[in-house]
Amino acid sequence: MSEEPVDVLIVGAGASGAAMAWSLAETRMKILCLEQGDWMDPAQYPSTSLDWETRQFGDFALSPNSRRRREDYPINDDDSPISVSNFNAVGGSTILYAAHFPRFHPADFKLRTLDGVADDWPIDYARLEPYYAQNDRMMGVSGLAGDPAYPPKQLPLPPLPLGKLGHTLARGFNKLGWHWWPSDSAIASQPYEGRAACINLGPCILGCAQGAKASTDVTYWPVAVRNGVELRTRCRVREITIDENGMADGVIYYDAEGMECRQKAEIVVLACNGVGTPRLLLNSRSKLFPDGLANRSSLVGRNLMFHPYAMVTGIFDEPLDGYKGPTGCCIMSQEFYETDPSRGFVRGYSFEMLRGMGPVSTALWGMSSGRIPWGADHHQAYGKVFNRTAGMVVICEDLPELHNRVTLDPELVDSDGIPAPKVSYRLSENSTRMLEHSVARGKEVLEASGAKMTSAEAPLPPAGWHLMGTARMGTDARSSVVNEWGRCHDVRNLFIIDGSIFVTAGAVNPTCTIQALTLYIADSIKKNLANLFD
């Protein structure tokens, strides 16, 4: 089946695909987005039923391998201590994300110059700054101006509640004289652009039934669709096709009924995330591109960066009401963000405070940590933990390394028979040292806040939710896949806009940077429309 050609074809309707569709809509070009997932129904999200905590093991599991929804594709991550977490739907992984929304620091774009490691980006913070601001307005970001860890910025909404837990930890940071600040959060603290305000449900990473969290199905997409973009769901793209000149001319995909379809396009934009995008490129082989499309540099799939995470938890004497409030958006600390050679590693990390746990999660955490035994002492032990935990995740900067990569699995396929991605990843010595340092500092601040017991897990196995680096940006076609505005060096009408194009990872959650980059690339496309392929 062959459809009418379009001007722009976007593959993937997540954080980046949505922002691109919205931005390009004003050009009045014919824009189509193909997404393998469907629209979500917030009325069915876990927080609407009493078994909300349990659904994290079923249809809202973080790993597609456990979730196994029709629209999920399997990922072989056996060769990695960190497994991949994602979501496949309109909104992509923002359906599950915690919406912690810190920007990169200016220094994050200049690692080679400032710290002598990895590479500089071909663009800098100043270039992205207006797009960060534009994205903050579109997503409805809550936060507080004046953070000394950042250049000045103004956010559209006031900060979310710190709660008893946040206040307790803030006092601990103050005791040590360490930096902390209310988190920049893509969650509406007040009614915003037709979205209701956050009512502190708790489980943001199981979808937001209130619609306060800025998943792109409730932010960019409704406007983009209103402005004429066509979003075709349940369409899984198998490969990008090329013409005799080596230009992309469309895609082959499977529709909701599993029918093979062809879609022609003038411009193709990939927004399938740091694993889905290299998978698609590597699956698009031809005589002209025998090693995968746009892969003359051999860098497609390489330099995969997660952010190695640690989780540090403290148990307090006092109830902290931690089951109230957005899971991952409370306060954060960047005391150890910038490089300090005396620490024994380069670069640094952020602390992102987590709220406490609900009744089931408390029991299961107690089971796995050995703090809540079965048997006679069960209730006493449970009573000491429930509603008395607070903690944090640590987000460590991951440096790019060629051997950390996404390839195609020789055997595993998805339900349409398309080869699945395989992830191979090793934790570096630098990351290991950084994790050790962060766990020790995390315990120190929890104790300063009043924790009587602390424990930690590092690296955190399911924390492969930030997917970056697998089609990196650069000015030299030999050492990068896309140029400084997202256009593939080898295929000049093919653009990549997701986290694949990151040169380095920073030590913050990546989504606002992914979206700022997308808006900047969209603007570059608009500015260069007359001679886009030169």
Next chain:
Amino acid sequence: MSEEMIHPRFSDHEERALATVLDQIIPPRSDGRLPGAGGLGLVRHIEQVVQQAPHLRPVIVQGLSALDKLARSRNPAGFVALSSQDKSELLSQLTASQQGFLPSLIFHTYVGYYQDARVVEALGLEARPPFPKGHEMEPNDLSLLDPVRQRPKLYRQG
């Protein structure tokens, strides 16, 4: 084939033994405010779990049978007739020979117990889903930021 034949239910004997094991995993609370997991009726919950994950049924059935065999060497009336301490000892002993049995039962018992409305209420919470009521939270005390505001800039210029 009937649903019953595809997914047979636990026998009455297995159900009684299972309830006893569940009460060992989470016993009644000493203040009497909460029954144990068996008394709370979590056998039904485990039954639902194995309907959805049929590979667990043989693990549980074989575990219960092995437990009964072990128990009869102490008391001919079987596991349910043992003292609480003996039950607990036998369950611990069983972990070596029936590896999946106790860990999976503990997991599903913890899940079933702590999402039960009666337990949630006994913990001092309202037995309701988070949505649509949400939660009230205390107002922010941003004066705590005063020392942080006084710090010089912490970022390096790129």
